[in-house]
Every structure is written in C-alpha cells, then in structure tokens.
Amino acid sequence: MRLILLNPTIIDGKSTEPIEGFSIIIENNRISKLSKSPTQTEIKGAKVIDLHGFFAIPGLFDTHTHLVSPLSDVFHANETTVARYIRAGKECMDGLSVGITSVRAVGTHNYLDLAWKRSFANNMFSGPRIFASGYALTTTAGHAVEKEITYASDGGPGFRKIIREQLKEGVDHLKLLMSGGCFGDRWDSPTDTHFLTDEIESVFGIAQQRGYKVAVHAGSPESTKIxxxxxxxxxxxxxSLDEESVALMVSNNTYYVPTLLITHMTNEAALTPYHKNYITQWPLPNNLLERANANRAAHSSAFKMALEAGVKIAAGSDAGPLKDASILEIELLVQNGMSPMNAIKAATLTSAAVCEADEELGSIEEGKCADLVILRKNPVEAIGNIRSVYQVYKNGKLAIDESQ
Structure with missing residues (x-):
C-alpha cells in the first residue's frame, strides 16, 4: 500500500536548513517521491497520515556499539552467555523505539551480532539493521584482551587466519584494536600502540584484497597516523589527536567516530537532567571515573580540532543501553561544539557512509529506503528534542507508534 506522510517539516540529512511544504510518498519500502502537492491519483487508495507540525528526520545510526555495554562485566556481573545474547537483542529492539534504525557492531562475542542481524533481517523480531564485525582483533597484552568480544593473536600469519575465519562467518567489516584504551589496564594505555608492522600489513593486506573496510580503535596521534x-x-x-593526524584523516577521507560518551560518563561532564540520570543509573567504578576525567579534556580538544578541520564525523556511543547511549552521544556532539543540524547529519548520512550504505540509507531522498523518525519537536532548535519520538518507520513500515 502507498503511504503518504503529509506535510511534515523535513530535516533530510543533507540540507543546511529544514524543508517545508513537502509530503513524503512511500511505496515498496522506499521513498518514491517528495511531493509539494500529492495528486488525487496518488492519494487514491493510499494511507495518508497528516504530519503538519511534526518533524521528519532519517533513521538514526549508532556506528560504534557492541550491542551490549562493553562494561557488561561491571554492570551485569555473572551474566550467562545465553542471558547476554537475549539482552543484546532486547537492547537493539529498545534502540529502535527511540529511532535507531541501523547500528554498526564493532566487536561482539561469538558472532552474536550476526545472529541478531539475521533475525532482524528475516523479520523474526523487529529491530535495527546490523552491520556486523564479529570479534574485535587484538594482540596478546593488547586492548581488551580479557574481554569476550575480542580475538587475540600475534604475528602476521596468526592475523591472516583470524581474518579469514571472520570473513567465512559473514562479517561486513573488520575491527582492529590498534592501541590501548581509556579504560585499559596498566599495560593498556591509549598512548600505547600494540600492533607491529607485519601484523598491520597482514590485516590491511587481506582487507584490501577482499574488499573489506577496517574500523580502527586508535587512542593517540601516533596510532591514528599508523x-x-x-x-x-x-x-x-x-x-588525543594532533594537527598531523587530523590532516591525514582529511586527506585520506578517513571517518572519525569519537565516542565522546566514554570520557563524559561523569558528574563533571553531565550538563542535562538526562545525562545526570544516565550516570546515576550506570555509575562507573571510581578507577574508571578517574580515567574518564583525566582523558576528557584531550578528547574534547581532539574532537574540536577534527571538527574545525573538516574531518567526516559519525555518531557512535561505545556504551549501553543502546536506547540511552546512542541519543546521549548525539547530544554530546552538540555539547562539544557541533551544530544540531550537523549532529543529525553525523548520526544519519555520515554514519550511513561509514557503513557503506549511504546510497540506500541516511537521508530523506527519492529512491532511498524509507527509514524515518517522526518527532513532535524541532531537533534543530534543541538537540534534546530528538527524543520526542512520535513514530519510527523502518523499510517503509511503521515500527514504533507513540501517537497514542
């Protein structure tokens, strides 16, 4: 059935200003037409929803998720594998309820991202589309080596074998943990680079040979340049970034997913009631609070440097639950200097490009897949209005209806 969304204000993910006076016509899961005045022929037999006074944005992305919080061992101690699998799916479904129609997984245990990807794609359950990585690749004494979401190896031959196993399972991209992390152990600092030249050449050699993109966890200017x-x-x-690393990102069209929430999960960084409630509900242990506070200034500075230089920035939270962390990350983009309009673009069209899906997703354009979020309030006026969800459409079908 043809669906006509009548006269919402359209924030299309590309334009610099909201667009007034157009209706969105959806047929066969796609946006068939943006019409100033639907014809009687188009209206006949169609379902028409009057959205005058509402705001339509593209479906939102989170391009850095593990489907469950990477701190699950802290927040969900002693959780069984089966329980974690179920919770991952539930958190994805909850993410759809706030407008997250697509996610890029960057490290999950035992390919649970692929399992849920197939379940959602086959309509066994209603959830976001998933771009899957399988395990994140690390080294012995590398970042997150103790986490179940990583697969550790050493030397070029070891990584070649791991990557081929990942490809065999059906992953969409690869995730490499090049450096230490903000929450790492003593030997796992963001300033440390863990991979040797032969290991790096093996990873990227296979990726380039087989046509797969690599998302790289890099905590320092040095690891970023490499x-x-x-x-x-x-x-x-x-x-942390420097001018050289930022210039390299610009010249190589490298995307940046800053995951600002990682260093903003503290009272000192919380400026809104929503943010304060989040850190109350999901409090970091004291040692991690100290690290977040210690790294936040450099992290914010790196983000602002990249923003000013024109680096392509996408939205990804690296936290959970998805329905909370993803939206908070978009707010933090604005809190750290991005305009609301560009934050929406970061969470839609730029994120779709990160997932190599911008020909199909990420903007409200004729011919594209009809992933849409209808909001009650204008998110360009205040980015927090991105939470005022009225309806969510995925593949042209009404997935979430908060109109009652």
Whole structure:
C-alpha cells in the first residue's frame, strides 16, 4: 500500500536548513517521491497520515556499539552467555523505539551480532539493521584482551587466519584494536600502540584484497597516523589527536567516530537532567571515573580540532543501553561544539557512509529506503528534542507508534 506522510517539516540529512511544504510518498519500502502537492491519483487508495507540525528526520545510526555495554562485566556481573545474547537483542529492539534504525557492531562475542542481524533481517523480531564485525582483533597484552568480544593473536600469519575465519562467518567489516584504551589496564594505555608492522600489513593486506573496510580503535596521534596510512576506513575514539593526524584523516577521507560518551560518563561532564540520570543509573567504578576525567579534556580538544578541520564525523556511543547511549552521544556532539543540524547529519548520512550504505540509507531522498523518525519537536532548535519520538518507520513500515 502507498503511504503518504503529509506535510511534515523535513530535516533530510543533507540540507543546511529544514524543508517545508513537502509530503513524503512511500511505496515498496522506499521513498518514491517528495511531493509539494500529492495528486488525487496518488492519494487514491493510499494511507495518508497528516504530519503538519511534526518533524521528519532519517533513521538514526549508532556506528560504534557492541550491542551490549562493553562494561557488561561491571554492570551485569555473572551474566550467562545465553542471558547476554537475549539482552543484546532486547537492547537493539529498545534502540529502535527511540529511532535507531541501523547500528554498526564493532566487536561482539561469538558472532552474536550476526545472529541478531539475521533475525532482524528475516523479520523474526523487529529491530535495527546490523552491520556486523564479529570479534574485535587484538594482540596478546593488547586492548581488551580479557574481554569476550575480542580475538587475540600475534604475528602476521596468526592475523591472516583470524581474518579469514571472520570473513567465512559473514562479517561486513573488520575491527582492529590498534592501541590501548581509556579504560585499559596498566599495560593498556591509549598512548600505547600494540600492533607491529607485519601484523598491520597482514590485516590491511587481506582487507584490501577482499574488499573489506577496517574500523580502527586508535587512542593517540601516533596510532591514528599508523592506522590512516595503512588504510583505515574509520578511526574510533581518537582520545588525543594532533594537527598531523587530523590532516591525514582529511586527506585520506578517513571517518572519525569519537565516542565522546566514554570520557563524559561523569558528574563533571553531565550538563542535562538526562545525562545526570544516565550516570546515576550506570555509575562507573571510581578507577574508571578517574580515567574518564583525566582523558576528557584531550578528547574534547581532539574532537574540536577534527571538527574545525573538516574531518567526516559519525555518531557512535561505545556504551549501553543502546536506547540511552546512542541519543546521549548525539547530544554530546552538540555539547562539544557541533551544530544540531550537523549532529543529525553525523548520526544519519555520515554514519550511513561509514557503513557503506549511504546510497540506500541516511537521508530523506527519492529512491532511498524509507527509514524515518517522526518527532513532535524541532531537533534543530534543541538537540534534546530528538527524543520526542512520535513514530519510527523502518523499510517503509511503521515500527514504533507513540501517537497514542
């Protein structure tokens, strides 16, 4: 059945200003037409929803998620594998309820991202589309080596074997943990680079040979430069950057997923009631609070440097639950200097490009897949209005209806 969304204000993910006076016509899961005045022929037999006074944005992305919080061992101690699998799916479904129609997984246990990807794609359950990585690749004494979401190896041959196993399972991209992390152990600092030259060449050699993109966890300018020169598709975190690393990202069209929430999960960084409630509900242990506070200034500075230089920035939270963390990350983009309009673009069209899906997703354009979020309030006026969800459409079908 043809669906006509009548006269919402359209924030299309591309334009610099909201668009007035157009209706969105959806047929066969796609946006068939943006019409100033639907014809009687188009209206006949169609379902028409009057959205005058509402706001339509593209479906939102989170391009850095593990489907469950990477701190699940803290917040969900002693959770069984089966319980974690179920919770991952539930949190994805809850994410759809706030407008997250697509996610890029960057490290999950036992390919649970692929399991849920197939379940949602086959309509067994209603959830966001998933771009899957399988395990994140690390080294012995590398970042997150103790976490179940990583697969550790050493030397070029070891990584070649792991990557081929990942490809065999059906992953969409690869995730490489090049450096230490903000919440790492003593030997796992963001300033440390863990991969050797032969290991890097093995990872990127196979990725380039087989046509797969690599998302690289890089915490320092040095690890960022190594990753970009090797061919990284995106830099994850970038807790500190310098002018050279930022210039390399610009010249190589490398995407940046800053995951600002990681260093903003503290009272000192919480400026809104929603943010304060989040850190009350999901409090970091004291040792992690100290690290977040210690790294936040450099992280914010790196983000602002990248923003001013014109680096392509996408939205990804690296936290959970998805329905809370993803929206909070979009707010933090604005809190750290991005305009609301550009934050929406970061969470839609730029994020779709990170997932190599911008021909199909990420903007409200004729011919594209009809993933849409209808809001009661204008998110350009205040980014917090992105929470005022009225309806969510995925593949042209009404997935979430908060109109009652």
């Amino acid at each position: 990753a970009v020169k090797a061919g990284a598709h995106s830099i994850e975190h970038g807790y």
